[in-house]
Amino acid sequence: MIDWKEINDGDTWELFARDFLIELGFVIDAGPGRGADAGKDLLVSEQLRGRLASRKFTWLVSCKNFSISGKSVGPDDETNITDRIRHHSADGFMGFYSTLPSSRLIERLQEFSRGGQIAAYEIFDSKKIEGHFVDTGLSKLALRYFSNSYDTMRPIQKLFGEYKDLRCEVCDKDILILSVRTPYTANIVFAKDSASFREKTKKKKVQSVHIVCKGDCDRLLQSRLSAQGFYTGWQDISDLANPLFYLENVLSYMNILHDRKEDYTEDAHEKIKSIYVALSQRTLREITKEDEKRYRDLSQISGL
Structure with missing residues (x-):
């Protein structure tokens, strides 16, 4: 559905990762930047909520764009994971990849998790990222970074601020x-x-x-x-x-x-x-901020 080759450099891939994670509700603690980054591309956080309290959980995000070669991301591409997490005082590791992680990389992350060296890990591979474009209607993000794919994808747009589903009356699928x-x-x-x-x-x-x-x-x-x-x-x-x-x-x-x-x-x-x-x-076409403002203004007038 999405041609990941539309992003052909690492800097733009990191910017896309930042904007994508913002849309999912993460807070950006440290964004992309040129120069030495000590093994991190992004630091993002979220609030983990329990019954009585909540705490901040920080993810070290590593962005890899191998869409041109198509090769998977392996352990040789993700070195010193635990050292990088300690250096940045992060809790978990997040891979943001345009291809797939190798089985060896997943096994290594599982070992770190079982051994308590990292609190958690999460991989956003190409299919998982693509699934969010379908399910959550990230239409503006698709248009900004994947304009050619957008023409054929036509993702669902949240025209009303929230998604309106359309469910089968027998099996309840959307x-x-x-x-x-x-x-x-x-x-x-x-x-x-x-x-x-x-x-x-x-x-x-x-x-x-x-x-x-x-x-x-x-x-x-x-x-x-x-x-x-x-x-x-x-x-x-x-x-x-x-x-x-x-x-x-x-x-x-x-x-x-x-x-x-x-x-x-x-x-x-x-x-x-x-x-x-x-x-x-x-x-319908994309809703602009001017469209939203005009709609709100007219709605207030008609309600008088």
Whole structure:
């Protein structure tokens, strides 16, 4: 999903690591800088909270960008780990890699952890970093550092300050996240009154709207709705992640309501709106600070 070769130097990789960890909630105690760094690229911290107290936990972050060669990060690339941690008064070791750690490096870190030489270790490899772009919607970060990949990735954006999920009503999987990783895996199902289809002059009535995974979940839902006497229609959810289909669908729904071709119950109408809201996180453009300010200003005015 992300072409890590878009960052082809160590300095930019360290800056990316800093900004990525900030987005995840870490505090930067010492950022990237040129010159001798005594074996650290970053020092970051977080607050570990217990039932009665909390304490600061500091990570020594080592950034390695081997995206051009594709080689794994091994023990020869990460020397003197425990000495570096002691020198910087850190608690744990964090590797931030554009490739994978070797099995020998993982074994060494496990030995240090079991022996109490480091309190903990964590590896952000290419797949783990990529997973955060899908799940947490780091769209601005993707655009800044991976502009070419961004065009094809279209990560989920937190347009509303927090993520709005879209879950299958049978298995409870998050359909929106699945649509980024694997397209065409879920449907919107419309449950319609069968009587309105038997009487050609009668207005079609949409009783309810559902989100469901394709396959077993879809078959189970269709069976339930059929047993209740409903006729069903469907639309592929991934098509609505396409900006053109998204706009066409919104306009079509507006035309249906305007021309009164179909009746939607209050519940069905609310479900349609929630689907549009969730899908907008994948289809609309980046929200700028000016957009946010203008929206807040107008919202305050309209609330008067």
